Amino acid sequence: MDMCRTDINLLALNENLDRIFETALSGMLLVREDGRIMKVNQAGCTILEIDHNKCDNLNILDYQVSGNKRHEVSLLLLRLKEKGDIHGEVTILVKGVKKYIQFSAHQDSTPFQYLFIFHDITAHKQLERRILAEEKEEKRAEKAKTEFLSMLSHELRTSLNTIMGHTQIMLEDHNELTSQQKKRIHKIKSSSEVLVTHINDILHYLKCDKRTNRKKTEQLVNIEKLFRQCIHSVYNTVNSKNILVIFESDDIEGKIVLMDPGKVKEIVKILLKNAIKCNEENGRLIVSAAIQDRTLGVWIKDDGSEKKQEVENVIFETLFPIQRWNDFEEGSDFGLAAAKKYIEELDGKYGIENKLGKGSNFWFQIPLSGYHAIIE
Numbered sequence: 001m002d003m004c005r006t007d008i009n010l011l012a013l014n015e016n017l018d019r020i021f022e023t024a025l026s027g028m029l030l031v032r033e034d035g036r037i038m039k040v041n042q043a044g045c046t047i048l049e050i051d052h053n054k055c056d057n058l059n060i061l062d063y064q065v066s067g068n069k070r071h072e073v074s075l076l077l078l079r080l081k082e083k084g085d086i087h088g089e090v091t092i093l094v095k096g097v098k099k100y101i102q103f104s105a106h107q108d109s110t111p112f113q114y115l116f117i118f119h120d121i122t123a124h125k126q127l128e129r130r131i132l133a134e135e136k137e138e139k140r141a142e143k144a145k146t147e148f149l150s151m152l153s154h155e156l157r158t159s160l161n162t163i164m165g166h167t168q169i170m171l172e173d174h175n176e177l178t179s180q181q182k183k184r185i186h187k188i189k190s191s192s193e194v195l196v197t198h199i200n201d202i203l204h205y206l207k208c209d210k211r212t213n214r215k216k217t218e219q220l221v222n223i224e225k226l227f228r229q230c231i232h233s234v235y236n237t238v239n240s241k242n243i244l245v246i247f248e249s250d251d252i253e254g255k256i257v258l259m260d261p262g263k264v265k266e267i268v269k270i271l272l273k274n275a276i277k278c279n280e281e282n283g284r285l286i287v288s289a290a291i292q293d294r295t296l297g298v299w300i301k302d303d304g305s306e307k308k309q310e311v312e313n314v315i316f317e318t319l320f321p322i323q324r325w326n327d328f329e330e331g332s333d334f335g336l337a338a339a340k341k342y343i344e345e346l347d348g349k350y351g352i353e354n355k356l357g358k359g360s361n362f363w364f365q366i367p368l369s370g371y372h373a374i375i376e
Contacts, residue, residue: 063092248288275302304359
């Protein structure tokens, strides 16, 4: 009686195992040590593209890829005999088409028989290879672009410096030039200076682009002093256009901040230069900064130009078309693109708020590792 019950339980267990085997979403097959397929479930038939009722006399060695990987499946069987349990990936050939299979294989309860559980990862592998190929092509194109712009920029700057030097010499010959000639030479000189500024922006952007993956270099900095140094660096340009600079420093006065001073200084300088370009003569430039919730916020507002259109954050992109600024001849995109990269390296945010005829307000925020007030 007990023996009969045991047989019934074993039969029920085998039926459950068969049901699990057949309905599993993963491919499953039983293989003898010589590679002959004893049993395969429906998911396995789909992957191997075989008829579920006609899997007799099939051998997994039939799926070997010819050429360099001819013995890949054979070696897999040898390793399985030695170790009893293995897992990994294997390339097989199904009706002339390569498939990439991820598998785990184990010694079955029946001697000289192994259970394979496998998945078709061909689509994943193809996507992975396509992404890698696209990334490689993108890096190649980026390198070619960088080298071309760098070479072109250096060549142009050399020629422009020669033009500027000769125009300066001509302007110093006061007695031999008419007022009309002086006016034209001044125009050549000022236009050359604008071009040099744009070229410097391109070179600055390329330099920034190469440093994208460099780690942040943080140190304690007097934030108010840093801003005053940035404002002082554009003094000559501001003075030439008679622009009044207002620095609202009450909130950062006496504050020592832990941050990357090099990147922050470059960001502020770029935004200051851009604001000066956007401003008319005799205009105003308001620079303000504040620290709240361990975040440094900076706002640089200009009075604007009647020639400038309303623009959005797209001006921070690398190749923002300068003609979008309408007839505003000194608009620059590479400088702002460099500022964007620095801000993103510091895990910050940026933006622009502007209205036609009322100027622009460029702003950015960066998280701070820590700060404290100077104790006198």
